[in-house]
Amino acid sequence: MMNRLMEEAKKKAPIVVGLDPNLSFLPSQILARAFSELGETLEGAARAIEDFNHAIIDAVYDLVPAVKPQIAMYEQYGIPGLMVYQRTVQYAKEKGLIVIGDIKRGDIGSTSEAYANAHIGKVSVGNQRISVFDEDIATVNPYLGTDGIRPFLKTAKEEGRGIFVLVKTSNPSSGEFQDRLIDHKPLYELVAEKTAEWGEEAGGKPYANVGAVVGATYPEVGKRIRELLPNTVLLIPGYGAQGGTGKDLKPYFDKDGSGVIVNSSRGIIAAFRNERYQSYGKTRFAEAARAAVLDMKEDLKEARA
Amino acid sequence: MMNRLMEEAKKKAPIVVGLDPNLSFLPSQILARAFSELGETLEGAARAIEDFNHAIIDAVYDLVPAVKPQIAMYEQYGIPGLMVYQRTVQYAKEKGLIVIGDIKRGDIGSTSEAYANAHIGKVSVGNQRISVFDEDIATVNPYLGTDGIRPFLKTAKEEGRGIFVLVKTSNPSSGEFQDRLIDHKPLYELVAEKTAEWGEEAGGKPYANVGAVVGATYPEVGKRIRELLPNTVLLIPGYGAQGGTGKDLKPYFDKDGSGVIVNSSRGIIAAFRNERYQSYGKTRFAEAARAAVLDMKEDLKEARA
Numbered sequence: 001m002m003n004r005l006m007e008e009a010k011k012k013a014p015i016v017v018g019l020d021p022n023l024s025f026l027p028s029q030i031l032a033r034a035f036s037e038l039g040e041t042l043e044g045a046a047r048a049i050e051d052f053n054h055a056i057i058d059a060v061y062d063l064v065p066a067v068k069p070q071i072a073m074y075e076q077y078g079i080p081g082l083m084v085y086q087r088t089v090q091y092a093k094e095k096g097l098i099v100i101g102d103i104k105r106g107d108i109g110s111t112s113e114a115y116a117n118a119h120i121g122k123v124s125v126g127n128q129r130i131s132v133f134d135e136d137i138a139t140v141n142p143y144l145g146t147d148g149i150r151p152f153l154k155t156a157k158e159e160g161r162g163i164f165v166l167v168k169t170s171n172p173s174s175g176e177f178q179d180r181l182i183d184h185k186p187l188y189e190l191v192a193e194k195t196a197e198w199g200e201e202a203g204g205k206p207y208a209n210v211g212a213v214v215g216a217t218y219p220e221v222g223k224r225i226r227e228l229l230p231n232t233v234l235l236i237p238g239y240g241a242q243g244g245t246g247k248d249l250k251p252y253f254d255k256d257g258s259g260v261i262v263n264s265s266r267g268i269i270a271a272f273r274n275e276r277y278q279s280y281g282k283t284r285f286a287e288a289a290r291a292a293v294l295d296m297k298e299d300l301k302e303a304r305a
Numbered sequence: 306m307m308n309r310l311m312e313e314a315k316k317k318a319p320i321v322v323g324l325d326p327n328l329s330f331l332p333s334q335i336l337a338r339a340f341s342e343l344g345e346t347l348e349g350a351a352r353a354i355e356d357f358n359h360a361i362i363d364a365v366y367d368l369v370p371a372v373k374p375q376i377a378m379y380e381q382y383g384i385p386g387l388m389v390y391q392r393t394v395q396y397a398k399e400k401g402l403i404v405i406g407d408i409k410r411g412d413i414g415s416t417s418e419a420y421a422n423a424h425i426g427k428v429s430v431g432n433q434r435i436s437v438f439d440e441d442i443a444t445v446n447p448y449l450g451t452d453g454i455r456p457f458l459k460t461a462k463e464e465g466r467g468i469f470v471l472v473k474t475s476n477p478s479s480g481e482f483q484d485r486l487i488d489h490k491p492l493y494e495l496v497a498e499k500t501a502e503w504g505e506e507a508g509g510k511p512y513a514n515v516g517a518v519v520g521a522t523y524p525e526v527g528k529r530i531r532e533l534l535p536n537t538v539l540l541i542p543g544y545g546a547q548g549g550t551g552k553d554l555k556p557y558f559d560k561d562g563s564g565v566i567v568n569s570s571r572g573i574i575a576a577f578r579n580e581r582y583q584s585y586g587k588t589r590f591a592e593a594a595r596a597a598v599l600d601m602k603e604d605l606k607e608a609r610a
Binding site for chain 1: 325327328336340345346349350375382383388391409410411413414415416419422432435437438446451452453471474476477478479480482487492495499
């Protein structure tokens with residue numbers, strides 16, 4: 001799946017659109033329509049998100065290889081929210097997009113296996129094997145070590161899917177633990193080394209089925225991780241809204257100018273609220289998102305120049 | 306909530322029953338009944354789990370202060386599974402139990418806030434504030450640092466609820482990262498120190514609203530963490546099925562012989578499959594679970610003797 005992701009990124013752009021819809025920035029007409037039909041309920045919130053997601057996907061699917069729905073933004077609206085998460089995954093796949101489920105799950109043994117089955121595999125019920133949330137790739141938290149990762153490796157290999165391991169996140173306090181030195185190396189380097197081992201176990205050539213999440217906000221870290229992980233796809237959050245720009249990302253790309261997928265969530269899906277795109281107005285929010293993707297594509301060319 | 310948990314633990318026993326139902330160990334009559342009605346579907350699996358959980362809760366609710374449903378075991382059965390997760394939380398609360406949602410979520414900023422709202426808080430939809438999964442306490446992964454924890458602290462404080470931070474997990478590979486030395490101290494000690502700070506931020510006396518997960522399988526670690534966290538509730542997985550016994554747990558208790566809640570999942574809910582309780586047979590699985598709780602209660606007395 002990582003190799004398909006990189007092929008599509010080469011054809012389109014190394015961009016993934018983060019589908020992290022928050023009612024606070026949805027266009028008011030979408031909220032009004034959903035609430036008038038379903039009330040200020042979880043169902044109403046979920047309907048608004050679904051309408052919004054469809055419009056965004058329709059506006060960008062030909063420009064980008066992938067979308068990354070953030071499951072927390074759906075889980076907060078309970079069962080109706082998670083139903084929309086699931087339908088958003090399906091809708092994006094029908095449009096030919098690769099779906100990266102930003103689930104950041106992490107547990108051990110049979111519990112980790114349950115998450116792997118739910119998200120990138122199939123679950124057994126009696127003699128049936130059933131796809132559940134059915135993302136192509138999932139993000140995974142490494143704090144519990146190999147026990148927590150292994151079930152995902154097995155599933156990724158069997159199903160031809162992938163995972164991204166959190167190595168160095170883009171948030172300000174990511175350094176509290178991730179940057180601390182262990183045998184003169186920051187913790188995130190140890191996690192990166194393990195990610196390489198896990199990648200070998202999960203298969204995939206030239207890119208391993210195990211990628212790494214590395215924040216856009218630390219170019220020196222990107223450089224170091226690229227040295228440690230020459231054949232690994234890096235998923236880069238923190239572009240745009242969190243401060244990173246295209247030329248900062250040069251060190252993250254591999255020797256072929258590939259191996260990278262840059263996420264932007266609010267910078268794209270809430271572009272209509274950005275001064276730069278305000279001429280679109282709230283009714284043309286999806287066109288604003290498309291314009292933001294095209295601008296981001298230009299900006300990222302600087303990283304590969 | 307941590308103080309209520311400890312009061313109830315004193316009255317009943319310092320035991321939490323892990324509701325980690327896996328179809329592979331459910332009694333065959335429960336599966337047969339659910340499948341005959343709903344087929345080998347996600348709905349059928351979810352129904353079997355719900356029937357099983359109700360029987361277990363009915364059999365143990367007067368003996369223990371809390372249950373800990375492991376959300377992965379429900380999430381793997383998709384929407385029907387998560388509906389049963391939600392109803393299990395409600396059913397347990399109706400029986401007077403405290404519910405610890407074993408969700409191990411961990412993200413940043415507004416995403417972490419979404420998880421906190423979904424699980425121990427309320428979500429805003431228009432002018433409404435709605436409870437969603439509505440657990441009393443949730444487990445949280447610390448790898449992303451304070452940014453990921455803070456929204457949970459705020460919610461815990463406002464709603465009078467709590468979180469358990471993963472400090473040292475009970476699995477064999479937990480040492481890969483958690484045991485690595487940073488300034489001569491293992492990573493889990495740094496996380497424990499942060500847990501103390503987070504506890505002050507979230508309030509709660511004598512026990513802070515932020516507890517720590519520390520595996521039963523490392524008594525020397527339990528001792529050290531108890532020194533670092535004298536007023537913190539420790540949630541201890543790994544008893545029974547994963548190898549720990551009562552007397553190993555002595556170092557985890559605080560100076561008052563309290564401050565601890567020991568989890569057993571399969572050791573209780575699948576007791577009827579254990580040689581020791583096989584006389585109950587599969588039809589009396591719930592009575593076997595009750596017997597296992599009573600035996601565990603006796604065993605834990607050794608830890609406090």
